[in-house]
Amino acid sequence: MKILLTNDDGIHAPGIESLHQQLVGSSTFPDPFGEVFTVAPLTVQSATSHGITFHTPLMTKNAEINGHPGIAVDGRPADCSKLALTNLWPQHFGNGSRPDMVISGMNAGANCGINVIYSGTVAAAIEAAFLGVPAIAVSLHLDKAKPDYELGAIHARRAIETIIAGGLPEQHEILSINIPATEYLNDNTETVVCPMNTHALVDQYEQRHSPGGAEYYWSSAYGLDFRGTDDGTDVHELFERKITITPLSFDMTNHARLSFWKDRVE
Numbered sequence: 001m002k003i004l005l006t007n008d009d010g011i012h013a014p015g016i017e018s019l020h021q022q023l024v025g026s027s028t029f030p031d032p033f034g035e036v037f038t039v040a041p042l043t044v045q046s047a048t049s050h051g052i053t054f055h056t057p058l059m060t061k062n063a064e065i066n067g068h069p070g071i072a073v074d075g076r077p078a079d080c081s082k083l084a085l086t087n088l089w090p091q092h093f094g095n096g097s098r099p100d101m102v103i104s105g106m107n108a109g110a111n112c113g114i115n116v117i118y119s120g121t122v123a124a125a126i127e128a129a130f131l132g133v134p135a136i137a138v139s140l141h142l143d144k145a146k147p148d149y150e151l152g153a154i155h156a157r158r159a160i161e162t163i164i165a166g167g168l169p170e171q172h173e174i175l176s177i178n179i180p181a182t183e184y185l186n187d188n189t190e191t192v193v194c195p196m197n198t199h200a201l202v203d204q205y206e207q208r209h210s211p212g213g214a215e216y217y218w219s220s221a222y223g224l225d226f227r228g229t230d231d232g233t234d235v236h237e238l239f240e241r242k243i244t245i246t247p248l249s250f251d252m253t254n255h256a257r258l259s260f261w262k263d264r265v266e
Contacts, residue, residue: 002097003023006039007105008120023036041076048120049119081131098133112238112246126174139179176234194236197233202226
């Protein structure tokens, strides 16, 4: 199996390096998961959502990840998926070739609930699936303790193996995995499939003034503080210290309201 690996924290972030190591082979998983080719942002692109680059060039440079070749793109996560599937992958593997799957992550921080809309990690996976390659986004919840990225990546690989045990996801399918904070991980950690929590975040901004007197605001919110959390959703289950798997879609049509608006407009 051939895998395109990307992320939003940058190609040298500890999350992608740890996940890459578990995919290509480690003491825990001696057998490689597949052939992994990495195309990831040159710099941190957290919370850039699904932005793409149109009016400036996408500069690339060769990079190394765990002794394997990769390519760093001076752009956003969705740019990486687009450029990789359109140009970089065919250049590396031959015209007409595509990966069997795209994996985006492992992100430093959970991407649960409404955060999937802001997440560059999830955006890279969505872009790949939109272009016809099944994709999985992987995120690690960060708590007070220092994260053990290697342990998180071990559990991520196990979750990915569980997902594909019965076959690869469908061509345009996206799955988002959230791994609990690593101080709570153990061999008995449960994995659940659940919907995303759709309550808004509690936003907070600290008012400040520059030395010149200009007023500005600095976000001081906690990214996992939601206005509500429904039982059984990804936020609830993640804080129950479970690995969550959430199927996502790029079709944002509110199908339940189509008939209402057709009747009113037409």
